[in-house]
Amino acid sequence: MDTRVFRSMSYGVYVVGSMDGSRPVGCVANSIMQITSSPATVAVSLNHDNYTNSCVEKSGFFSFSILGQESDPSLIGSFGFRTSKEADKYEGVDYEMVGGCPVIKDSCGYVVCRVVNRMETATHTVFLGEVIEAEVSQAQYQPMTYAYYHQVIKGKSPKNAPTYLPEEAPSEEGKAVWVCQVCGYVYEGDPLPADYHCPVCRQDATHFKREIR
Numbered sequence: 001m002d003t004r005v006f007r008s009m010s011y012g013v014y015v016v017g018s019m020d021g022s023r024p025v026g027c028v029a030n031s032i033m034q035i036t037s038s039p040a041t042v043a044v045s046l047n048h049d050n051y052t053n054s055c056v057e058k059s060g061f062f063s064f065s066i067l068g069q070e071s072d073p074s075l076i077g078s079f080g081f082r083t084s085k086e087a088d089k090y091e092g093v094d095y096e097m098v099g100g101c102p103v104i105k106d107s108c109g110y111v112v113c114r115v116v117n118r119m120e121t122a123t124h125t126v127f128l129g130e131v132i133e134a135e136v137s138q139a140q141y142q143p144m145t146y147a148y149y150h151q152v153i154k155g156k157s158p159k160n161a162p163t164y165l166p167e168e169a170p171s172e173e174g175k176a177v178w179v180c181q182v183c184g185y186v187y188e189g190d191p192l193p194a195d196y197h198c199p200v201c202r203q204d205a206t207h208f209k210r211e212i213r
Contacts, residue, residue, distance in 0.1 A: 011146035015079050016044060017063040017095075017102040018055040024090050024102035027052040028080035030146050032064055040131035042113060045124045051085040053125055060115045062129060063101035066108040068141030069148060075104065076149070077201025081183045099133040108143050109136040178208040 011030040018025055031045035044064060046053040056062045067075060079089050094105045103110035113129025120126075176190035183201040187208065196205045 013067045013076065013144045013146060013149050014044075014064040015067065015075060015104055015107070016046065016052055016056075017065065017104075018052055018061060019059045019101065020051075020055045020084065023088075024095070024097075025052050025055050025084035026079050026089055026102060027084065028076055029064065035128065040134070041116070041128060042111065042131065043126055043128050044113075045126050047124050051083050055084070056115065056127055057118075057125070059100075061099065061101050061113065062115065062127060063098065063103050063110055063112040063133075065104035065110045065137075067104075067144045068108045068138060069144050070138070070141045071104075071106050071108075071144065073200050074202050075106065077183050077198065077203075081201055098135075103137075105137055107137050108141045109138075110134070174213045177211055177213050179211050181207050181209055 012032065014029050014032050015026050016029045016032075027046070027050045029044055029046060033043055035041040035043055042064075044062065046056065052062075075093070078093070082089060090102060095102050096105065097103075098110065099112035101112050103112065110133075111131055112133035113127075114132050115127050116130045117128040118125055119128075175188075178187040178190070178192040179185070180187075180198045180201065180203060182203045183198060185198050185200045187196065190210070192205055192208050192210070194205055196208070197203065198207070
């Protein structure tokens with residue numbers, strides 16, 4: 001089976017939010033789809049290992065903010081490559097509370113849902129949510145697709161993502177690139193500037209490793 005075909009499927013890039021008691025939590029997701037229009041219902045897939053998964057289950061509510069091509073790419077690094085169990089991912093992020101869930105202002109818009117059902121798979125929970133709030137945040141933004149994230153921002157998928165595929169081992173022939181060891185962002189150039197910071201997760205040059213590709 002050639003799983004690379006899954007990369008041809010269409011996905012967006014979202015930040016799913018929920019609450020851990022009185023504390024906002026969140027993670028990056030790309031597997032969200034509308035199920036019905038009336039009543040408006042959506043489905044979101046979250047890895048069992050994502051702390052946000054357990055918070056959605058306990059609270060019974062979740063939101064998702066639709067990231068745009070103009071959204072700060074560091075949102076993906078902050079929400080996709082750290083755990084809410086240990087980090088306050090919303091620190092320094094412009095967000096607001098809507099329907100009891102956090103939503104990010106630097107986005108195309110947001111949707112807030114009440115969980116009405118769920119389905120378990122070997123690695124993920126698919127939450128079915130009835131929409132209770134939905135608004136456009138930045139009408140001028142173009143929605144970011146999964147393909148855009150990989151091809152233009154050159155970011156990688158977190159290992160907990162439904163669409164994660166292991167990278168092929170680098171060959172000994174080709175050009176030198178520098179790979180962020182936190183989020184997988186690839187800097188195409190050599191040498192890497194000493195003052196360089198990853199545009200996705202904001203890590204400094206010490207977190208990059210040189211590879212030949």
